[in-house]
Amino acid sequence: xxxxxxxxxxxxxxxxxxxxxxxxxxxxxxxxxxxxxxxxxxxxxxxxxxxxxxxxxxxxxxxxxxxxxxxxxxxxxxxxxxxxxxxxxxxxxxxxxxxxxxxxxxxxxxxxxxxxxxxxxxxxxxxxxxxxxxxxxxxxxxxxxxxxxxxxxxxxxxxxxxxxxxxxxxxxxxxxxxxxxxxxxxxxxxxxxxxxxxxxxxxxxxxxxxxxxxxxxxxxxxxxxxxxxxxxxxxxxxxxxxxxxxxxxxxxxxxxxxxxxxxxxxxxxxxxxxxxxxxxxxxxxxxxxxxxxxxxxxxxxxxxxxxxxxxxxxxxxxxxxxxxxxxxxxxxxxxxxxxxxxxxxxxxxxxxxxxxxxxxxxxxxxxxxxxxxxxxxxxxxxxxxxxxxxxxxxxxxxxxxxxxxxxxxxxxxxxxxxxxxxxxxxxxxxxxxxxxxxxxxxxxxxxxxxxxxxxxxxxxxxxxxxxxxxxxxxxxxxxxxxxxxxxxxxxxxxxxxxxxxx
Amino acid sequence: xxxxxxxxxxxxxxxxxxxxxxxxxxxxxxxxxxxxxxxxxxxxxxxxxxxxxxxxxxxxxxxxxxxxxxxxxxxxxxxxxxxxxxxxxxxxxxxxxxxxxxxxxxxxxxxxxxxxxxxxxxxxxxxxxxxxxxxxxxxxxxxxxxxxxxxxxxxxxxxxxxxxxxxxxxxxxxxxxxxx
Numbered sequence: 001x002x003x004x005x006x007x008x009x010x011x012x013x014x015x016x017x018x019x020x021x022x023x024x025x026x027x028x029x030x031x032x033x034x035x036x037x038x039x040x041x042x043x044x045x046x047x048x049x050x051x052x053x054x055x056x057x058x059x060x061x062x063x064x065x066x067x068x069x070x071x072x073x074x075x076x077x078x079x080x081x082x083x084x085x086x087x088x089x090x091x092x093x094x095x096x097x098x099x100x101x102x103x104x105x106x107x108x109x110x111x112x113x114x115x116x117x118x119x120x121x122x123x124x125x126x127x128x129x130x131x132x133x134x135x136x137x138x139x140x141x142x143x144x145x146x147x148x149x150x151x152x153x154x155x156x157x158x159x160x161x162x163x164x165x166x167x168x169x170x171x172x173x174x175x176x177x178x179x180x181x182x183x184x185x186x187x188x189x190x191x192x193x194x195x196x197x198x199x200x201x202x203x204x205x206x207x208x209x210x211x212x213x214x215x216x217x218x219x220x221x222x223x224x225x226x227x228x229x230x231x232x233x234x235x236x237x238x239x240x241x242x243x244x245x246x247x248x249x250x251x252x253x254x255x256x257x258x259x260x261x262x263x264x265x266x267x268x269x270x271x272x273x274x275x276x277x278x279x280x281x282x283x284x285x286x287x288x289x290x291x292x293x294x295x296x297x298x299x300x301x302x303x304x305x306x307x308x309x310x311x312x313x314x315x316x317x318x319x320x321x322x323x324x325x326x327x328x329x330x331x332x333x334x335x336x337x338x339x340x341x342x343x344x345x346x347x348x349x350x351x352x353x354x355x356x357x358x359x360x361x362x363x364x365x366x367x368x369x370x371x372x373x374x375x376x377x378x379x380x381x382x383x384x385x386x387x388x389x390x391x392x393x394x395x396x397x398x399x400x401x402x403x404x405x406x407x408x409x410x411x412x413x414x415x416x417x418x419x420x421x422x423x424x425x426x427x428x429x430x431x432x433x434x435x436x437x438x439x440x441x442x443x444x445x446x447x448x449x450x451x452x453x454x455x456x457x458x459x460x461x462x463x464x465x466x467x468x469x470x471x472x473x474x475x476x477x478x479x480x481x482x483x484x485x486x487x488x489x490x491x492x493x494x495x496x497x498x499x500x501x502x
Numbered sequence: 503x504x505x506x507x508x509x510x511x512x513x514x515x516x517x518x519x520x521x522x523x524x525x526x527x528x529x530x531x532x533x534x535x536x537x538x539x540x541x542x543x544x545x546x547x548x549x550x551x552x553x554x555x556x557x558x559x560x561x562x563x564x565x566x567x568x569x570x571x572x573x574x575x576x577x578x579x580x581x582x583x584x585x586x587x588x589x590x591x592x593x594x595x596x597x598x599x600x601x602x603x604x605x606x607x608x609x610x611x612x613x614x615x616x617x618x619x620x621x622x623x624x625x626x627x628x629x630x631x632x633x634x635x636x637x638x639x640x641x642x643x644x645x646x647x648x649x650x651x652x653x654x655x656x657x658x659x660x661x662x663x664x665x666x667x668x669x670x671x672x673x674x675x676x677x678x679x680x681x682x
Binding site: 065066067068070149150153154156157158159160161162166167168169170171172174175176177178179180181182183279280281282283285286287288289299302303305306307310366368369370372375401402403404406417440443444445446447449450 | 551553554560561579581584586587588589590591592593594595596597598614615618619620621622623624626628629630631633634635636637638640642648649650651652653673674675677678679680
C-alpha cells in the first residue's frame with residue numbers, strides 16, 4: 001500500500017496531475033450551474049467523441065472511391081460483423097449531435113451566456129456549429145448513393161450561382177469540372193481529417209474559455225450585467241456558492257451522458273443505418289433526391305421561393321444571419337440575462353424554430369414535387385366515373401395519359417403541385433378550363449401543342465363533372481345571353497340533365 | 503531569497519548587450535521561418551487549388567452513338583462516358599443526357615441537370631414535359647422553362663453529326679456559372 005502511494009506521489013510530482021485536476025475538472029463553478037439546462041454542451045461533446053470512435057471504426061472498411069464506396073457500404077451493412085450497427089450508431093450519433101448542439105445553442109442564447117465576458121465562447125461555438133453542419137453535409141456524401149450524388153449536384157449548382165468566381169468554386173468543390181473520381185476523395189478528406197481537426201481545435205478553445213471565464217451562472221431575473229462590476233460579482237458567486245465541477249456539479253451531465261449513449265444505441269438498434277439507397281449511377285434518372293433532415297428546411301426554402309428571392313436566401317440572408325450571430329455578443333453585451341425578462345429573445349427562438357421545423361416538414365413531404373408515377377400508378381377513383389358519358393370517360397383516360405395526375409390529385413392520390421381536381425368544376429367554368437389547359441398559367445405549363453381540340457373537349461367534359469353532388473357548377477357571372485354554355489347537356493351530371501330538359 | 507523567483511533571475515543574468523543579440527536572433531529566426539513557411543505553402547496551396555490554375559477546357563467531343571438510335575420527332579435518354587475521367591470513377595462516369603431529334607440532322611441535346619439546382623430531370627412523352635423531382639421545375643419539350651423555380655431553360659450541349667453518329671461536347675457539370 002505504501003509503495004503504491006509512493007508511486008502515485010512520484011507520478012504526481014512528475015506530471016502535476018493534482019494541479020491539472022484543480023484547474024480543469026475540479027475547478028469551482030456556481031452551484032446553480034449544476035442544472036438540467038446545462039447538460040446539452042457535454043451531450044454534444046459526447047456525441048462528437050462517439051462520432052470520432054465509430055467513424056474511425058467504419059474507416060477500417062469503407063473505401064473512399066467512387067467505384068468501390070457503394071460496395072463497401074453494402075459490405076458494412078450485410079457482411080461485416082456488426083457493420084450495420086456501427087453505421088447506424090454513426091448515423092444516429094450525427095443526428096443527436098446536431099440536435100443537442102441546437103439545444104445547447106438555444107439554451108446558451110436564452111440564458112444570456114453569450115454576454116460579457118463570454119463573447120469568444122459564443123463565437124467559437126458558432127464556428128463549431130458551422131463545422132458540424134459541414135460534417136453533416138460531407139457525411140451525407142460519404143453515403144455514396146443517388147442522394148449523395150444529386151446532393152452534391154445541388155451543392156455545386158448553389159456554388160455556381162455565386163457571381164464572378166462561381167464557376168471556379170464549382171471546380172474546387174467537385175475537385176474537377178464534374179462529379180467524378182476525385183470528388184469523393186475530396187469530401188472524405190474534409191469529413192475525416194480537415195473538419196474534425198478543426199472541430200477538435202475549436203473545442204479546445206471553447207473549453208479553455210469556459211475554464212478561463214467560468215461557466216455562466218444560472219441567470220436571476222432582474223440582475224444586470226455591467227462590464228465594470230460583473231467580474232467581481234462572479235468572483236463573489238464563486239466564493240459564496242462555488243463548488244468543484246467534479247464531483248459536485250457534474251451529476252446531471254453524467255446521468256444525461258448515459259441517457260444519450262443509450263438513446264443512440266436504441267435508435268440505431270430500432271431504426272438501423274440509413275441507406276445506402278440507389279446505386280450512384282447518374283444514368284439512373286428515376287430518382288427522388290432528398291437531403292438528410294438537417295438540410296430539409298433549406299431544400300424546402302429553395303423550392304418555395306420566387307426566383308428573384310433565391311440569391312437573397314442562398315447567399316445574402318445566411319451571410320447576414322451569420323454576421324448577426326457573430327455580432328450578437330457585442331450588440332447585446334450587457335444587461336439582463338434571464339429569459340424571463342427577454343421576451344423578444346424568447347419569441348425569436350420560437351419563431352425561428354417554428355420556421356425551420358415547418359420548412360423541414362414541407363421538405364419531407366415536398367408537395368411541390370410532381371408525383372412522377374401518379375399518371376400510370378394512381379387509378380381514377382370509381383366514384384368519379386359512375387354514370388359518365390363515353391366522352392367523359394374518354395376525358396378521364398386522357399387526364400391520366402397526359403400525365404395531369406403527376407401534379408393534380410384526384411381522390412387524394414397524385415401530385416400536389418397543382419390544385420386537386422376533386423371539385424374543379426366548382427372553381428372553373430368549362431371555358432376557363434379550356435383556357436387553362438391550352439395556355440397554362442399560374443405555374444401550370446401550357447398544353448396547347450400537346451393536346452388536340454377533341455382531346456381538350458373530352459377532358460373538359462369530364463372535369464365539369466368533378467364537383468360534389470350538392471354544389472352547382474361554376475358559371476360566369478354574366479353569361480352571354482345569345483348562347484347556352486357549350487355542351488350544356490354534357491356538362492351536367494346525368495341526374496340533373498333530366499331536370500334541365502324539363 | 504528563493505531560487506524560483508524568475509524576476510530576480512532575469513534582472514541579474516541578462517545584461518543588455520546579450521539581450522539585443524538574442525532579440526536580433528529571435529527576429530531573424532521568425533523571418534527565416536516565415537520565408538520557409540511560404541516556400542512550403544506554395545506547393546500546398548498550388549496542389550489544393552489546382553483547379554484555379556488549370557485553364558484547359560475540360561470539355562471534349564464524345565459520341566452518343568449512331569443516329570438510328572434517335573428517331574425523328576422523339577426524345578430519348580442517352581448516356582456517355584465522361585471524358586474527364588479517372589480510372590476509379592466507376593459508374594459515376596456514366597453521364598446521361600436527353601436527346602431530342604427534330605428532323606434530319608437537327609437536334610437538341612439537353613443536360614440532365616435541372617437549371618435550378620442540378621437534379622436529374624425526367625422526360626414525359628405524353629405531356630411533352632421535363633419534370634424535376636427536387637423542387638418541381640418543369641420544362642417544355644424544346645427545353646424552355648414551363649413552370650417552377652428554374653431561372654432559365656434546360657442547358658443544351660453543343661452537338662455535331664459526324665460519320666453517322668451524334669457527338670456532344672461534354673465533360674463539365676452544367677451550372678449557371680458554367681453552362682455547357
